[in-house]
Amino acid sequence: MLTRRALLEGAGAGTALAATGLALPKIDQAKAEIAGLSADLPSGVRGEAAMERLPGKQPLIKLTYRPPNYEAPIDYFKTPITPNDKFFVRYHLSDIPERIDIAKWTLSVGGDGANGSVDLSFADLKKMPAVEVVAVNQCSGNRRGLFQPHVPGVEWGYGAMGCAQWKGAKLKDILAKVGLKADAVEIVVDGADKGAVDKTPDFIKSIPVSKAMEDTTIVAYEMNGAPLPHFNGFPARLVVPGWTGTYWMKHLTSIKAVIKPFEGFWMKAAYRIPRDKFPGVKFASQESIGPNTPITEMVVNSLITSPSNGAKIKGKATVNGIAWDGGSGIKMVEVSGDGGKTWQKATLGKDLGKYAFRPWSAAVAVGKGEQKIMARATNNAGQGQLTELIQNPAGYHHNLYAAVAIIGV
Amino acid sequence: MRYILVTALAVLIAAPALSDESKVELKKADGRDKLEANCAACHSLDYVQMNSPFLKPAGWEAEVTKMIKAYGAPIDDADAKAIIDYLNKNYGG
Numbered sequence: 001m002l003t004r005r006a007l008l009e010g011a012g013a014g015t016a017l018a019a020t021g022l023a024l025p026k027i028d029q030a031k032a033e034i035a036g037l038s039a040d041l042p043s044g045v046r047g048e049a050a051m052e053r054l055p056g057k058q059p060l061i062k063l064t065y066r067p068p069n070y071e072a073p074i075d076y077f078k079t080p081i082t083p084n085d086k087f088f089v090r091y092h093l094s095d096i097p098e099r100i101d102i103a104k105w106t107l108s109v110g111g112d113g114a115n116g117s118v119d120l121s122f123a124d125l126k127k128m129p130a131v132e133v134v135a136v137n138q139c140s141g142n143r144r145g146l147f148q149p150h151v152p153g154v155e156w157g158y159g160a161m162g163c164a165q166w167k168g169a170k171l172k173d174i175l176a177k178v179g180l181k182a183d184a185v186e187i188v189v190d191g192a193d194k195g196a197v198d199k200t201p202d203f204i205k206s207i208p209v210s211k212a213m214e215d216t217t218i219v220a221y222e223m224n225g226a227p228l229p230h231f232n233g234f235p236a237r238l239v240v241p242g243w244t245g246t247y248w249m250k251h252l253t254s255i256k257a258v259i260k261p262f263e264g265f266w267m268k269a270a271y272r273i274p275r276d277k278f279p280g281v282k283f284a285s286q287e288s289i290g291p292n293t294p295i296t297e298m299v300v301n302s303l304i305t306s307p308s309n310g311a312k313i314k315g316k317a318t319v320n321g322i323a324w325d326g327g328s329g330i331k332m333v334e335v336s337g338d339g340g341k342t343w344q345k346a347t348l349g350k351d352l353g354k355y356a357f358r359p360w361s362a363a364v365a366v367g368k369g370e371q372k373i374m375a376r377a378t379n380n381a382g383q384g385q386l387t388e389l390i391q392n393p394a395g396y397h398h399n400l401y402a403a404v405a406i407i408g409v
Numbered sequence: 410m411r412y413i414l415v416t417a418l419a420v421l422i423a424a425p426a427l428s429d430e431s432k433v434e435l436k437k438a439d440g441r442d443k444l445e446a447n448c449a450a451c452h453s454l455d456y457v458q459m460n461s462p463f464l465k466p467a468g469w470e471a472e473v474t475k476m477i478k479a480y481g482a483p484i485d486d487a488d489a490k491a492i493i494d495y496l497n498k499n500y501g502g
Contacts, residue, residue, distance in 0.1 A: 044461035044500070048433070065430035065453040094452055150463040150502075152472055196451040199481020265479060 034061055034073060038157050041145040045155045056229050058085045063154055067091035067193075068231065071159035077322055078305045080350070080357040081134070082162035084224050089231040090139050090160060090245065092203045092266075097192040097251055102235045107219070109174055111256030113184030118177050122235055125221060128169035133216040135241035135355035136163045136324045137248055140271055140295050143398035151395040158303060163324070163357040166239045168220035172213045174255060180209065184257040185285040187212040189238050192251035201265035205247050206258070207240060208283055216241045216355070219252060241355040242297045242327030244396075246271045261285045271295050273392050279383050280326060297326025300385060301399040302333060302360075302377040311406045317366050319346070321402065322357040323377035329354035332378045337364030339372040340401070346375070354380075368408040375402040430455070440495030447484045447492060448476070463502035469493055 034051055041049075045063065052062040052070070060070035068089050076086040102122040110117025138161035145155030154160075171187070186206040194202050211217055220239045221228065228234045233250030240247040246266075261267075272292040280297035287293055302323040307313060317337060323330045333346040349359030364373065376385045385399045430453040435441055448454065464472065470493050476482040477489060484492070 042459070042461060042463050044458045048455045048458040062455075063459055064455050065433070067452065152460050152464060152468065155459050195480065197481055197483065199483075200451070201480070269479065 037061065037073075038146060040148070041157055042150050042155055045145055045157075054089060054231055056085060057087075057089070057231065058083075060086070060088065061157070061159060063156070067094045067096060069154050071156055072162065074158055074303065074305055074308065076159065076162075077303055077357070078320070080163060080322060080352055080359045081224060082164060082357075084164070084226055084229050084232070087137075087162040087164065087223075087229065087232055088139070088160050090154070091193060091250075093193050093195045093200060095194045095196050099230065100192065100235055100251060105235055107174075107236065107252060107255065109178050109255045111184075111188065111258050113181050113186075113257030113259045114175070115179035115181060120174070120177075122221070125169055125174075125219065125236060128173055130167055131170055131215065131218055132165055132167045133218065133239065133241055133355060134163065134165045134353045135216070135239060136161060136298065136357055137239075137245050138162075138298055138324075140244040140246050140396045141394065144395035146398055146400075147389060147391075147395040151393060153395060160245075163322075163352075164223045165225070166218060166220040167222035167225075168218040168236065168239065170215060171217045171219060171238070171255070172215075174219060175212065175257060178257070180257050181259065183259045184209050185260065186258050186262050188254075188256040188258050188262045189247075189249040189252060190254040191233070191237075191249045192253050203249075203266055204262070204264045205249055206262040206264075206267055206286075207243070207247050208285060209257070211240060211243065211281075214241075219255075244271075244295050244298055246295065261289050263289055267294065271394070271396075273394075273396055277390050277392070278397055279381070295396050298324065299397045299399045300325040300330075300377050300379040300383050302375045302385065302402045304373065304375050304402045304404050307373065307404060307406050309404050309406070311404075312409045313366055313371075313406050314409050315365065316363050317373060317406065318361065318363050319373055319375065320359070320361045321346075321375055322359055323375075324355075324357050325377070325379040325381075325383070327354050328380040328383075330358040330360075330377055331380045331382075333358075333360040333362075334376050334378075335362040335364055336374040337366045337371065340374050343376075366406065366408045371406055371408050373404050373406055433458070436499040438495060438499050440491040440498075443488045443491040444495055447482065447488055451476075451480070451482060457496065457500055461500035461502065464496075464500070466493075466497045466501060469496040469501060472496075 051059040063069045070089040107120045142160040188206045190204045221236045236252045238249040275293045283294040304321040306320045334343040336343045346360040346362035378384045433454045
């Protein structure tokens with residue numbers, strides 16, 4: 001059994017770790033059946049999390065039953081496209097639609113920033129010119145559970161993300177059906193989920209008109225060539241490539257152009273980060289309504305998908321993983337077999353597009369005993385991963401170097 | 410308030426469960442009944458376990474206050490106090 005103590009006593013590893021400010025990854029024997037469940041999560045998570053199956057899904061790591069919050073184990077990221085039945089599930093509010101009849105579904109489009117209004121049927125949506133984009137959908141709070149000190153919220157490990165090929169109609173084509181006024185500033189989107197009590201603020205989000213006008217910002221009705229799984233937003237969801245999942249409204253029901261910043265709870269109070277601490281495009285119209293700023297684009301990040309924590313390796317380790325960012329694309333991934341003392345460039349795999357998971361691999365020499373394999377990605381904007389977290393109250397944008405602890409034999 | 414809660418619970422019971430949350434069992438102690446009666450109207454109780462044990466007393470108080478003020482949970486003052494006490498004693502950090 002590999003214990004934290006044994007790891008800490010591993011020759012050389014501790015010194016290299018101290019230099020990077022990173023905690024050593026721990027191996028949780030008690031929950032070994034959940035591949036990759038980090039021992040850095042709050043211990044309460046490790047007591048209640050379990051591999052469980054939602055209808056239409058492979059087993060996922062259940063964090064909460066109601067609303068359902070289920071993340072993917074690290075094993076599910078061994079391919080750069082995440083299969084629909086392995087894609088994570090995240091809801092904010094517990095009154096979620098059980099099933100949606102597409103014959104009755106309508107998408108209402110209008111708002112005070114539009115010249116008119118229209119209700120689109122599912123057939124109307126599918127008749128529009130379709131575009132496809134491969135894009136990562138990652139929860140803003142992915143890895144929140146790894147923040148030290150811990151912050152409250154859904155205590156995600158690594159798996160509140162997935163990458164799919166999305167197909168749908170351009171949001172700008174939908175907006176063209178009603179016509180945008182010159183002074184429209186944001187596009188407000190709502191979905192079919194809501195709170196269990198009337199006073200709970202409905203989950204409603206907005207994006208700036210500039211992002212709404214991009215050719216790959218779409219209302220998607222297909223995911224990896226199949227209808228959206230129910231728990232990923234059937235029959236249609238917003239896809240906002242590069243931006244965190246909070247904007248990717250599921251079970252979409254309404255699109256409104258507005259001439260004033262939308263001040264609902266989920267924009268004004270939630271999903272905000274300190275100003276000027278993170279890279280990422282500014283959501284300018286929202287800055288006037290709060291002391292902080294909305295989270296926007298994902299930060300550059302990577303994940304080691306193999307070997308897994310605790311693997312026994314002789315001589316040379318073949319290290320595989322994925323890297324992604326908010327849309328500049330991955331320039332380079334470096335891998336270390338000695339806890340960050342020396343680094344070598346990984347070979348990048350197939351490029352599925354600038355918003356996609358980029359697979360990579362490297363072969364690194366590993367010494368005997370407990371060793372730490374690490375990875376760090378750099379994007380085309382020159383941004384890299386961090387060795388120390390940028391603290392923020394809600395635990396967003398965790399992108400510390402990837403690391404697994406292995407045993408050299 | 411009681412009426413709203415009963416209605417909310419009735420809706421939940423009527424709908425087929427997404428998965429089995431009945432296996433979630435919080436520590437048996439004073440105040441658990443108040444917590445179950447109020448909090449479970451809107452979410453499963455694994456939210457409590459998941460957020461433990463790291464919240465200090467001010468942290469749990471802030472969470473319960475957020476549920477009432479931001480999310481509109483109809484919890485009266487006496488119940489809120491009992492819930493906060495229960496969380497601090499059993500799931501505090």
